[in-house]
Amino acid sequence: MVHDNSTFWQRQNAIANAENLTSSQKLLLYVLNNHVGNGAVAWPSIATLCKASGLAEKSVRRTIKALQTAGILDVETGGGRTSNRYTISLSALSGTSGQSASGHDQKPGHDDQGSTGQTAGAGVAEFQDEQPRTTTQHPKAGGSKILGRRVSAAEAWAVACEAVQRFDPLYEPDRIRELLDERTRSAARAVGGLPRIAGRDRYTTTKIRAAFIEAYNEQGAAHV
């Protein structure tokens, strides 16, 4: 890796000081910047990025897309036979203090369980039916009955993680939460939306994940 030191360090410092990037975005940018040769262009393969960052392939692709949307990363596709070419925009990176490189639910400073373990916490997540629909089937609120009995939040979470890993063994437990949040909404839409609870449209993550378990087992992998 031959660095033009001044521009390399300008990018490194800009990545480190950026306020509205997620941890995955910063990590991928550090890796990409290390691959940058002269001219601020790098062309590592997705596999290389996965190995260097420790992120799963889907996380890498999602993070690249988010950075591209934010204008921080310019991607020139390789056409399938060669790697994509990546250019980091220092000006866009330096201006991230006022803009959000969104495209992912994870916020800066989010309590990401990045090393081991998973969180079975019952935080509150807002979910609103984006399209009012006539529902014919509602997952039962207040816990999953997949196991023939009501399960605790921790057990439902463990079942959901196991279900996702059976479906896609590439996903490590510390990435399952963000994946489930995304897929749970898809699963909820697949079964016609979540039932309203006493007229409110706020659902705990426990109930959302329970809905995912039911949807996953009833509808199969086709809806996730």
Next chain:
Amino acid sequence: MSDEQTNFQRCQSAIMAASRLTSSQKLVLFAISNAAKDSEFGSLGSDELQTATALSANVLAKVTSELAERGVLLVVMQEGQKPRYRIDVDALQRDG
């Protein structure tokens, strides 16, 4: 190319090549390596490390503890000063 630059690049390469580290562990090491630049030790306040990684204080505490237990990271705490970190690149290449 000076030896100091080579040490920094060696550290960054070792982080990327480490197959047993999680993404959060790699991220913390990148941030510390960046702070150290050409020096043996990197000095980072907790706020600076949070900004450089976008990880929460709880996760950072857990990750730095894990890295220290693996012998990859040495943490030196001094009263009234920022924590100082040293990445053991040999340990990283051996056990990472």
